[in-house]
Amino acid sequence: ELKVEQNPLFLSMQEGKNYTIYCNYSTTSDRLYWYRQDPGKSLESLFVLLSNGAVKQEGRLMASLDTKARLSTLHITAAVHDLSATYFCAVITGTASKLTFGTGTRLQVTL
Amino acid sequence: NAGVTQTPKFRVLKTGQSMTLLCAQDMNHEYMYWYRQDPGMGLRLIHYSVGEGTTAKGEVPDGYNVSRLKKQNFLLGLESAAPSQTSVYFCASSQDLGYGYTFGSGTRLTVV
Numbered sequence A: 001e002l003k004v005e006q007n008p009l010f011l012s013m014q015e016g017k018n019y020t021i022y023c024n025y026s027t028t029s030d031r032l033y034w035y036r037q038d039p040g041k042s043l044e045s046l047f048v049l050l051s052n053g054a055v056k057q058e059g060r061l062m063a064s065l066d067t068k069a070r071l072s073t074l075h076i077t078a079a080v081h082d083l084s085a086t087y088f089c090a091v092i093t094g095t096a097s098k099l100t101f102g103t104g105t106r107l108q109v110t111l
Numbered sequence B: 001n002a003g004v005t006q007t008p009k010f011r012v013l014k015t016g017q018s019m020t021l022l023c024a025q026d027m028n029h030e031y032m033y034w035y036r037q038d039p040g041m042g043l044r045l046i047h048y049s050v051g052e053g054t055t056a057k058g059e060v061p062d063g064y065n066v067s068r069l070k071k072q073n074f075l076l077g078l079e080s081a082a083p084s085q086t087s088v089y090f091c092a093s094s095q096d097l098g099y100g101y102t103f104g105s106g107t108r109l110t111v112v
Helices: none
Strands: A004-007 A010-014 A019-025 A032-037 A043-049 A055-058 A061-066 A071-076 A085-093 A098-101 A105-110 B004-007 B010-013 B019-025 B031-037 B043-049 B065-067 B073-078 B087-094 B107-111
Touching: A004 A085, A010 A019, A019 A032, A019 A085, A032 A071, A043 A055, A043 A061, A043 A071, A071 A085, A098 B031, A098 B043, B004 B087, B019 B031, B019 B087, B019 B107, B031 B073, B043 B065, B043 B073, B073 B087
Parallel strands: A010 A105, B010 B107
Antiparallel strands: A004 A019, A019 A071, A032 A043, A032 A085, A055 A061, A061 A071, A085 A098, A085 A105, B004 B019, B019 B073, B031 B043, B031 B087, B065 B073, B087 B107
């Protein structure tokens, strides 16, 4: 059974600081996704990482994938309040493109 | 282009009542999914479909049934609602693995 673990589960950080969210998964997969969810809203796709060593960047967020270590990171550079949200990683498993999600990391950026 | 539309957005049920949640997508996607989201547990797959007329069980299928009679619609049914089914339900669709899922806006269900 595929397990996807994120840490930390909750992160409070000041504006302007850097931090990294970690996503570990238990079985082989070469596709990993990052989503953002604002309170009471749906999930918004941030990054799709399709191969070992993949790196994607959008604004202050950068995601990377190491399939050998079964690890993805979401790095936040110089955080701003607008980045406050819950971030999920998800891994493709088996057939039918089923996604297994991590438990999420709630990010709170304080002024 | 509406994407994935879920109805209703909110619902309160009494224990033992039944209801159907509707998911409709207009992107001609083959794959459709139903997830539930509970605090601290991420999203868990209930049922999924790989095409019209097909359904399969996910991680937490007990107490739910699904149907996909038309490619664009995926229905989730609760035959006899229980308080443990209080949750936010998300529908999603997918065609191309490279882009992941498109999610609906969610249905917040409370069973009292």
